[in-house]
Amino acid sequence: MIKTMTRFRIKAGLRAAPVFWWLILGMGPAGLRASTAAGRPRAAVSLEAGMFRAGQAAFRTLYGNGISALSAHVRVRLIDGLWAAAGWRTVKAGGATAIAGPAFNEEEYALEFEMTSIRLGLRYAFDLGRIAVFAGAGGSADRYEERWVDVPGLGGSGKKAGWYAEAGGEYAVFRFLSLSLRGEYTSVPTARGSSLEPDVNLGGLEAAAGLVFRF
Amino acid sequence: MAWKNRRPRGGAAAVAAVAVLLVFSSAAPPEDTVLFRIERADLDRLSADAAAGLFVVQELQTCLLASGPAALPGELAEAGVPAVVLDGKAEGKIYFLVRTPRPEEGDILVGLGTAVPLEERVWLFSPASGDPREIIPPAFRLKRLDLDRSVVWSRGAPAGETAAGAVEAIVPDPRIFEWVARVSNSRLTETIQSLQNFQTRYASTAACENAGTFLYNRFVQLGLACEYETFTFSWAQRQSRNIIATLPGKAVPNRVVIVCAHYDSISDEPETLAPGADDNASGTAAVLEIARVLAAAPLDYTVKFICFSAEEWGLYGSSFYAQRAKSRGERIVGVINMDMISYTDSDDPLLEVYVNPASRWLADQYLEAAETYAPLAASKITDSSATWSDHSPFWDQGFAALCAIEESAGRNPYYHETTDTLDKLNMNYCTSVTRASLASAADLARPHVVRPAPPTGLQARSEIISSLFAAVKSVSLAWDAGPASVAGYNVYRTTTSGGGHVKINSRLLSEPRFSETMLDPATTYFYEVTAVDGQGLESDGSDEVRDDQNNDALPN
Structure with a gap:
């Protein structure tokens, strides 16, 4: 099982890697060159950690109310205030099965869940000096996997498209470094389900904080 | 795997529409009826509830003949289950299943009424006039179909079929x-x-x-x-x-x-x-x-x-x-x-x-x-x-x-x-x-011998253990302990009430209780238990119980 999980992470990482490095190597230097020319940040890279709260009660019953999430985004300013964003996000949790309907033995099995997303979107930011507030939205390509740890073969996995909307603020500590605080809503309908929830949506709310490197 | 949740590919709306139509179509023979055919290979794309709601008038090896409201075939197709309409207005018509002596002889039926080939030697036939037996050659075998009655059919693995074989070795009498x-x-x-x-x-x-x-x-x-x-x-x-x-x-x-x-x-x-x-x-x-x-x-x-x-x-x-x-x-x-x-x-x-x-x-x-x-x-x-x-x-x-x-x-x-x-x-x-x-x-x-009395007081509870994308059913049984002459108990299970029970315990149970898990949550199971005495004589089955029969009656 550990091997399976590791393989999944490696595969997900490998698939995400080309996009990520294209963003870093392609957009990053372009942003640097742009910022040099204009004297204002034209690109930014953010690294954030957050807590994700699933929108569906079934998800929260299985995996808890708060799940750790990690994300990285690269943004390029298109015009004044408007940024294009590309990013990567992963959510991972352990949990336990639940009883759908009447319960007596309350038999329980350990679960593992992981979802990795690649995102593209737009963000509009109001620059208020050291502080900037922003709002944005975009689409995501999501890959998820749920496993019953002790029951090989049970669970589910798939690839689905979703979307997200975000809002937050950044505080510029230095010219090249900001602290960010961001909230987002995601929706990842799977068109699958089980006895507990016939139509699973892997979206929800997330609060994240992190560092933004501006160029 | 059978217990994995499967959904049609056509999206939630199509699934809901099919479910609603199937509920209506299974509740009573529909007013405006179409007769259609569904390939058995496509049935996996239909949820268990939707499949159970099909008004099947005949089960065949490769397909099902079903009837329902005129919109149902289209909705099924949207849900990924193509339904071939055989008669858009079937109510009031008389249909027969005809088995031909040889594959090529089905064409004889075409001139005698409405005839649709279903399988190599199996045709659906509605006579233009007269009684089919009087117009079809004697070598053709007939079965009258009842479009007002839904038949019992097998969707997946049949009840009673196990890897080890369904029937225990007979002890010669x-x-x-x-x-x-x-x-x-x-x-x-x-x-x-x-x-x-x-x-x-x-x-x-x-x-x-x-x-x-x-x-x-x-x-x-x-x-x-x-x-x-x-x-x-x-x-x-x-x-x-x-x-x-x-x-x-x-x-x-x-x-x-x-x-x-x-x-x-x-x-x-x-x-x-x-x-x-x-x-x-x-x-x-x-x-x-x-x-x-x-x-x-x-x-x-x-x-x-x-x-x-x-x-x-x-x-x-x-x-x-x-x-x-x-x-x-x-x-x-x-x-x-x-x-x-x-x-x-x-x-x-x-x-x-x-x-x-x-x-x-x-x-x-x-x-x-x-x-x-x-x-x-x-x-x-x-x-x-x-x-x-x-x-x-x-x-x-x-x-x-x-x-x-x-x-x-x-x-x-x-x-x-x-x-x-x-x-x-x-x-x-x-x-x-x-x-x-x-x-x-x-x-x-069963040649008569004096056997132990069947167990009484059998009760069953079941629960569905679920994650986001999978679920299993767990069933617990309990019954009244038998007299001292009872050496143990056997538990029998079926998915068809009233028949096809298969023993599921590998060794005689010494206590009057039993539980099993990892069952298909979409399937209803029925259980009987028997008592076995010291000479190995087995009682008749107890009264049959459904897996969730006592979910409400017993304390958690």
């Missing part, structure tokens, strides 16, 4: 050996000759009714309670009679084993000459002979010996009986139907035993009993499209049933001819098949 040995070749021959002497047994003719009276009197002479069951059939509202003789069970008389055959016949001169020696005086003679041998036998379950009529017209007699048996809650353990068991063109004849998926266990039991008591070469054939004889209406009602038939049935040159006479038959073969059928029936009905 010396009494069954003795009974088998009493089957008489000469009596079988005499009965076939007597039936042939009626010249024709074409249902509703005076000669056929006389043959029915002859059978009735034979059963009465054996000391069996016997009754006529009169029914009407065909356009002209003809009448005929099933002949039903009953041997009451000693221990569990409400469980019934049926040994049956049709006694009517047909030929191309049906009103005057249809001797039907092989089809089916041979099966009828076997029923009479088994009744003769078992008439005084102490058996736990009731055995009914039934001679059906109007089989050749479209299985009318057996359909009438099976529907009424279902309505009155008759607990039929299994049906052994014999149809054409005496002709062979081989030195080493093979008996074919046809079953549908839910009846496989019964074929296994038949073959095992035959091997133990009356060895003969036989093979099990699972074919839901084998709808051409009196076992089929029992399948439709969810009963386990088999048809024992000669391998050469398709090669019998006298089939449905005026030349189907006793002199063409191999009576040693007929005797062998009768013995095998007797052994199977006697073993099913």
Whole structure:
């Protein structure tokens, strides 16, 4: 099982890697060159950690109310205030099965869940000096996997498209470094389900904080 | 895997629409009805609830015939289950399933009415005018379809089928050996000759009714309670009679084993000459002979010996009986139907035993009993499209049933001819098949011994253990402890209430409780338990319980 999980992470990482490095190597230097020319940040890279709260009660019953999430985004300013964003996000949790309907033995099995997303979107930011507030939205390509740890073969996995909307603020500590605080809503309908929830949506709310490197 | 949640590909809206339509279509025969066909291979894309809601009028090996509101086929197609509409306005029409002698002969039907090929030799047919039996050549086999009644069909793995085999090895009973040995070749021959002497047994003719009276009197002479069951059939509202003789069970008389055959016949001169020696005086003679041998036998379950009529017209007699048996809650353990068991063109004849998926266990039991008591070469054939004889209406009602038939049935040159006479038959073969059928029936009905009382107080609870994308069902059973003479218990499970129970514990249970998990959450399971005494004698099954029967009654 550990091997399976590791393989999944490696595969997900490998698939995400080309996009990520294209963003870093392609957009990053372009942003640097742009910022040099204009004297204002034209690109930014953010690294954030957050807590994700699933929108569906079934998800929260299985995996808890708060799940750790990690994300990285690269943004390029298109015009004044408007940024294009590309990013990567992963959510991972352990949990336990639940009883759908009447319960007596309350038999329980350990679960593992992981979802990795690649995102593209737009963000509009109001620059208020050291502080900037922003709002944005975009689409995501999501890959998820749920496993019953002790029951090989049970669970589910798939690839689905979703979307997200975000809002937050950044505080510029230095010219090249900001602290960010961001909230987002995601929706990842799977068109699958089980006895507990016939139509699973892997979206929800997330609060994240992190560092933004501006160029 | 069967328990994995599966959903149609067409999205939530399509699924919801299909579910709603299916609920309406299953609640009652629809007003504006279309008749359509669904390939069985596509059914996996239908959720269990939606599949259960299908109004299936006939199960075949490769497809289902179903009816429903006009919008249903389109909704099913959106959900990824293509439905081919066979008749856009089917209400009020009369349909038959027709099995052709050879694949290429189906075209004959086209000129006689609406005919649609369903499988290689199976056609859906609605006559332009007249009764199909009177316009279709005798060699074509008919089954009247009832569009107002949904049949029981098997979606997935059949009940009773396990990797280890559904039937436990038979412990030979010396009494069954003795009974088998009493089957008489000469009596079988005499009965076939007597039936042939009626010249024709074409249902509703005076000669056929006389043959029915002859059978009735034979059963009465054996000391069996016997009754006529009169029914009407065909356009002209003809009448005929099933002949039903009953041997009451000693221990569990409400469980019934049926040994049956049709006694009517047909030929191309049906009103005057249809001797039907092989089809089916041979099966009828076997029923009479088994009744003769078992008439005084102490058996736990009731055995009914039934001679059906109007089989050749479209299985009318057996359909009438099976529907009424279902309505009155008759607990039929299994049906052994014999149809054409005496002709062979081989030195080493093979008996074919046809079953549908839910009846496989019964074929296994038949073959095992035959091997133990009356060895003969036989093979099990699972074919839901084998709808051409009196076992089929029992399948439709969810009963386990088999048809024992000669391998050469398709090669019998006298089939449905005026030349189907006793002199063409191999009576040693007929005797062998009768013995095998007797052994199977006697073993099913269980020679009476003093057994432990069945357990009482069986209660069942189930819970669904679920994650986001998978779920399993867990079931717990508990029952009242038996007396000290009880050495342990066995637990039996089925997915079809009332039959097909398979033992699921590998070792005798010492405590009056049992639980299992990793079951399909979309399937309803039914359980019985038995008690076993120190001598290994097993009781009858307890009252059957549904897996969630006591979910509300027992404290958490």
